Amino acid sequence: MTWIGSPLRGAFRLLSYLLLTLVMLPFHLLALALRVTPVIRWLPVMYHRMVCVILGIKVKVNGERSTVTPTLFVCNHVSYLDIEVLGGLIPGCFVAKAEVATWPFFSTLAKAQRTIFVERRSNKTSSSRDAMMQRLNTGDNLMLFPEGTSSDGTRVLPFRSALFAVAQLRRDDRPIVVQPVAISYTRLDGIPLGRYWRPLFAWFGDLDLVPHLWQMVCLGETQAVVTFFPPIDIDRLGDRKKLAEYCHRQVSLAVQSANSGRPELLPSLDEPTLTGLDPAPRP
Numbered sequence: 001m002t003w004i005g006s007p008l009r010g011a012f013r014l015l016s017y018l019l020l021t022l023v024m025l026p027f028h029l030l031a032l033a034l035r036v037t038p039v040i041r042w043l044p045v046m047y048h049r050m051v052c053v054i055l056g057i058k059v060k061v062n063g064e065r066s067t068v069t070p071t072l073f074v075c076n077h078v079s080y081l082d083i084e085v086l087g088g089l090i091p092g093c094f095v096a097k098a099e100v101a102t103w104p105f106f107s108t109l110a111k112a113q114r115t116i117f118v119e120r121r122s123n124k125t126s127s128s129r130d131a132m133m134q135r136l137n138t139g140d141n142l143m144l145f146p147e148g149t150s151s152d153g154t155r156v157l158p159f160r161s162a163l164f165a166v167a168q169l170r171r172d173d174r175p176i177v178v179q180p181v182a183i184s185y186t187r188l189d190g191i192p193l194g195r196y197w198r199p200l201f202a203w204f205g206d207l208d209l210v211p212h213l214w215q216m217v218c219l220g221e222t223q224a225v226v227t228f229f230p231p232i233d234i235d236r237l238g239d240r241k242k243l244a245e246y247c248h249r250q251v252s253l254a255v256q257s258a259n260s261g262r263p264e265l266l267p268s269l270d271e272p273t274l275t276g277l278d279p280a281p282r283p
Contacts, residue, residue: 004200004218004219005215005218005219005220006218007218009217009218009219009220010214010217010218013054013055013056013217014217016054017051017054017055020047020050020051020054021047021109024043024046024047025108025109025112027039027043028040028043028044028047028112029112031043032112032114040114041091041092041140042091044087044091044113045087045088045089045090045091047087048083048084048085048086048087048088049088051084051088052084052085052088055081055084055216055217055222056219056220056221056222057081057084057085057221057222057223057224058221058222058223058224059085059088059089059223059224059225059226060223060224060225060226061089061226061227061228062225062226062227062228062254062266062269063227063228063229063230063269064228064269065089065090065179065228066177066179066228066231068177068231069139069141070092070135070136070139070140070141070142070171070176070177071092071141071142071176071177071178071179071231072132072136072141072142072144072166072167072176072177072178072179073086073090073092073141073142073143073144073178073179073181074144074145074146074159074164074178074179074180074181074247074251075143075144075145075180075181075182075183075251076145076147076151076156076157076182076183076251076252076255077145077147077149077150077151078150078151078152078153078183078184078185078201078202078203078204079150079153079185079201079202079203080106080203080209080213081185081201081216081224082145082150082183085183085224085226086143086181086183086226087113087143089226090141090143091141092140092141092142092143093113093114093115093116093135093140093141093142093143094110094113094115094116094142094143095115095116095118095128095132095142095143095144095145095163096110096115096116096117096118096145097117097118097148097149098117098118098119100115100117101117114135114140116128116131116132116135116142118163129165129166129169132144132166133166133169136166136171136176137171142166144163146159146160146163146164146244146247146248147159147160148160148163149204150202150203150204151202151204152198152199152202152204152205153184153185153198153199153201153202153204153255153259154195154198154202154255154259155252155255156182156248156251156252156255158248159244159245159247159248160244161240161241161243161244161245162240163244164178164234164240164241164243164244164247165240167233167234167240167243168234168239168240175233175234175235176233176234177231177232177233178231178232178233178234178243178247179228179229179230179231179232180229180232180246180247180250180251181226181227181228181229181251182225182226182227182229182250182251182254182255182258183224183225183226183227183255184224184225184254184255184258184259185198185201185202185222185223185224185225186223186224186225186258186259186261187222187223188200188219188220188221188222188223189220189221190221190223192261193259198259200215200216200219201216201222225258227254227258227266227269228269229250229251229254229267229269229272230269230270230271230272232246232272236272236274237274246272246274249267250267250273253265253266253267254266254267
């Protein structure tokens with residue numbers, strides 16, 4: 001792919017990002033040590049919003065974020081930028097693959113935000129579910145990427161129903177609220193991104209992180225479209241597989257709509273549409 005962007009812009013952004021992180025991280029760690037809950041939950045939101053400003057990411061939001069606490073937000077995964085975009089909209093903790101805990105620098109930030117690291121092996125599913133449930137029981141929202149990895153931003157990979165196991169559990173005898181969320185990177189300096197240019201923001205496959213990150217910070221202004229669908233729970237669908245299928249269908253249509261600039265493809269944001277999923281009968 002042809003190199004585009006300004007190295008001077010990239011250097012300025014990286015320096016600004018590092019300075020912001022060095023200033024705000026000690027305050028967050030102090031809040032964690034003192035267990036100051038409002039600061040623990042909302043300081044990361046401010047931080048991620050400021051990072052989006054530094055990186056030139058403008059976020060367009062469709063729909064409304066669930067105000068129920070806690071909520072399990074399930075979203076497609078395109079890039080490391082998803083953390084900044086979603087983290088600036090949702091107060092909560094991320095669920096990430098275990099490999100992230102070994103990444104230099106970024107693992108420190110992930111642990112500071114109390115990220116739950118999930119093993120992909122099936123024999124570790126129950127412990128991951130217990131860790132997520134414990135966090136939900138404390139009143140923390142969780143952000144889950146049920147594809148299990150990042151995609152190319154053009155399509156949404158199948159959602160792993162095993163990662164929805166936590167939705168089968170109950171809190172105060174009520175099902176966990178689940179909200180599907182879709183994210184797409186749609187424009188660069190106002191120009192729609194096609195399939196060829198989308199990998200400038202989508203980090204997937206065997207792409208090396210450092211060269212990709214450097215190219216990205218050198219680019220101009222980016223638009224990210226985030227779509228919140230009406231919340232739902234497992235009682236309305238019957239089991240985790242149907243819940244995963246429903247969420248995948250909604251998110252896939254929203255990604256297709258955002259990427260193509262065709263809002264008529266966007267599913268309804270007013271009421272969950274369960275057509276074709278044979279939802280469980282409601283009492």
